[in-house]
Amino acid sequence: MKLLLLKTLLQRRARDEGFTLPMVIALGFVMILLGMTNIVKSSEENLNAITQNSSSDALAVAEVGITKYRELLNQNRILTIYNDDQWNTNANVTGQACNDLTTTPTGWEDGGTATAPNDTTKWWELREDTDGDGTDELIGEYRLVSYQYDIDDDDFDSSTPPTNNNGQFSPSDDNANTTDDFTFNDVTYDPLGVIGTSNSPEGYNPTGILTVQGRSTDGSEAQIKVEIPLRINQNDLENLDPALWIGSTDTTYLANLNGNLGSLTVTDGNVVIIDAASAGSSGCSDPADGASYTVISDAREVPSISSIASKRTEAVNAGINNSIPVTSPAVLGKTDDDPYVTPPSGATFDEDIHCANISDCRYYYDLSATDITAVTETDGIAKVTLYVDGNLNINQDLGSNVSSSYLEIYVTNSGSITIDSDSTNTINALIHAPESQLTVNGTGTVKINGSVWVDKFVNNATVEIEPDTTRISSLNTAPSYKLYSTATARTPRPLTGSPTNWVREEVQ
Incomplete structure (x- = not known):
C-alpha cells in the first residue's frame, strides 16, 4: 500500500508537473519534525527523571536530618522545650554544666568545624560507605531551618507569630510540677478531653515543630517540617x-x-x-x-x-x-x-x-x-x-x-x-x-x-x-528504689514521640 502511494506520487503526468517533488520534500520535513519532537520529548522525560531522582535524594537526606535532630533532642531533652534560638542563650539551657552544645554531637560529621547544632547556616555532612571499599563518601548534607516549642498545638499551620512557650515544662527535676505557668504535667493529657477539664487542661498538647533541609550531592534541595509529640515518660x-x-x-x-x-x-x-x-x-x-x-x-x-x-x-x-x-x-x-x-x-x-x-x-x-x-x-x-x-x-x-x-x-x-x-x-x-x-x-x-x-x-x-526492687507492705506498691515516702509526685523529663504530620515545604 505504501509503495503504491509512493508510485502514484512519483508518476509523471502533465497536470502534476511541479507538484510531486514539493510534496515529497514536505513529507520529508514532516517526518524530520516528528523525529525531532520525539527526541525532545524523550530528553525532557529523561531530564524529569533525573530531576525527580535528585529531588528524592535530597528528600531522603532531609529525612535523615529529622532523625539526627530527634536523637539530639532525646540526648539533651531540655532542648525540647526551648526554641532553637534559645539553645545557646537561655540560662536554663546553658546552665547545664556540660551540655552547652558548642561541640559537634556524637555521630555527626562536622566538615572540620565544631559548630553548634542550632546554627541554621551550618550544613552537616552525611557520609556512607556506598561501594564497600571501607571509605565513607559524601552522599548529602542537612541543616536546621527551625525548631519551635508549642504547648497548645496552635503554631504548626499558623501564619501569625508563634506564642513564646519557652520553658513551660519541668524538665530538670522529678518533683511535682508546681512552679511553672501550667499544672498540666500532673495529669494525663487526653486529646479527646474537654478543654479546661483535668483531662485536657488549657488544651495542653506539647509538641516540637522541627524543620530541616536536605541537599543532595548535585545541589538539589528539599525541606521537611514535622511535629514531634512531647510526653511525660512515666517509666523514666x-x-x-x-x-x-x-x-x-x-x-x-x-x-x-x-x-x-x-x-x-x-x-x-x-x-x-x-x-x-x-x-x-x-x-x-x-x-x-x-x-x-x-x-x-x-x-x-x-x-x-x-x-x-x-x-x-x-x-x-x-x-x-x-x-x-x-x-x-x-x-x-x-x-x-x-x-x-x-x-x-x-x-x-x-x-x-x-x-x-x-x-x-x-x-x-x-x-x-x-x-x-x-x-x-x-x-x-x-x-x-x-x-x-x-x-x-x-x-x-x-x-x-x-x-x-x-x-x-x-x-x-x-x-x-x-x-x-x-x-x-x-x-x-x-x-x-x-x-x-x-x-x-x-x-x-x-x-x-x-x-x-x-x-x-x-x-x-x-x-x-x-537498688532494692522489692515491694513494701503498704498502700505504696512501687518498688522502694523508685518511689520513696517523701517524693510521691514525680515529673520526669519530656520524651519525644515518633514525628507526625510530615509536610514537604518549599525550600526557604
Whole structure:
C-alpha cells in the first residue's frame, strides 16, 4: 500500500508537473519534525527523571536530618522545650554544666568545624560507605531551618507569630510540677478531653515543630517540617535506675571523678552523674563505665527533699537521742499512710487502732541542728524516716532486712555523711542528700541494699550497692528504689514521640 502511494506520487503526468517533488520534500520535513519532537520529548522525560531522582535524594537526606535532630533532642531533652534560638542563650539551657552544645554531637560529621547544632547556616555532612571499599563518601548534607516549642498545638499551620512557650515544662527535676505557668504535667493529657477539664487542661498538647533541609550531592534541595509529640515518660526514673546518683556540677570534681569511683560494685542499677555528657569539654569528660556498673549521664538534678505536710502533735516536742530505736517516743510523726498524706478533713489518728501492728506505720524523726555521731540501729520492723540537718556518721549495720524503704535517711542543707567500716557492714536504706558529700572510709566492705543520692561521692573503701526492687507492705506498691515516702509526685523529663504530620515545604 505504501509503495503504491509512493508510485502514484512519483508518476509523471502533465497536470502534476511541479507538484510531486514539493510534496515529497514536505513529507520529508514532516517526518524530520516528528523525529525531532520525539527526541525532545524523550530528553525532557529523561531530564524529569533525573530531576525527580535528585529531588528524592535530597528528600531522603532531609529525612535523615529529622532523625539526627530527634536523637539530639532525646540526648539533651531540655532542648525540647526551648526554641532553637534559645539553645545557646537561655540560662536554663546553658546552665547545664556540660551540655552547652558548642561541640559537634556524637555521630555527626562536622566538615572540620565544631559548630553548634542550632546554627541554621551550618550544613552537616552525611557520609556512607556506598561501594564497600571501607571509605565513607559524601552522599548529602542537612541543616536546621527551625525548631519551635508549642504547648497548645496552635503554631504548626499558623501564619501569625508563634506564642513564646519557652520553658513551660519541668524538665530538670522529678518533683511535682508546681512552679511553672501550667499544672498540666500532673495529669494525663487526653486529646479527646474537654478543654479546661483535668483531662485536657488549657488544651495542653506539647509538641516540637522541627524543620530541616536536605541537599543532595548535585545541589538539589528539599525541606521537611514535622511535629514531634512531647510526653511525660512515666517509666523514666525506672529506666534510669539510679543506684548511685551524683548531682554535683563542680567541673573540677567531675574531672577528678573520671574513672575514679574507687572499688565500687553496682548490681541491678546504674551510676547516674549529672551533666557529664560532652567529652572534651573542660572538666566534663564522661566518667568511664566500670567493670560492674554502667554510667549514665543525665541533665536533671538529684530530686530535692520534700518535707512532711504536717506533724503529729503528740510527739513534736519530744527529745532526740543519737541512737534511734523506733520504739522511742522521740518521733516527729507517725502515720498509717505510706507515703504520708494529709488526713481527710475530720479524720482522727488513733495509734492504738491504726498502728496496732507497728509495721503498718511509718515513723518520722526530726534530727534538726543535731550532729548524729552514731546512728547504729532501728528495730527492723517499722518503717522509719530520719531527717538530719547536720553531719551524719554511720559506723555499723543499719536498717531492716525487709526493704530499703523501711529506713530512709534524708540529710538537708550541706551536712556531711561519713561511713566508717573496718569489717563488713550492711546498710539497708535510702540515703538521700542532694547537697551533701558522702565519704566512705575504712579497710572493710560497705554493702548498701538501697540507693545513694548525693551531691558528691568519695570512696576510700570497698562499696557494693544494689537498688532494692522489692515491694513494701503498704498502700505504696512501687518498688522502694523508685518511689520513696517523701517524693510521691514525680515529673520526669519530656520524651519525644515518633514525628507526625510530615509536610514537604518549599525550600526557604
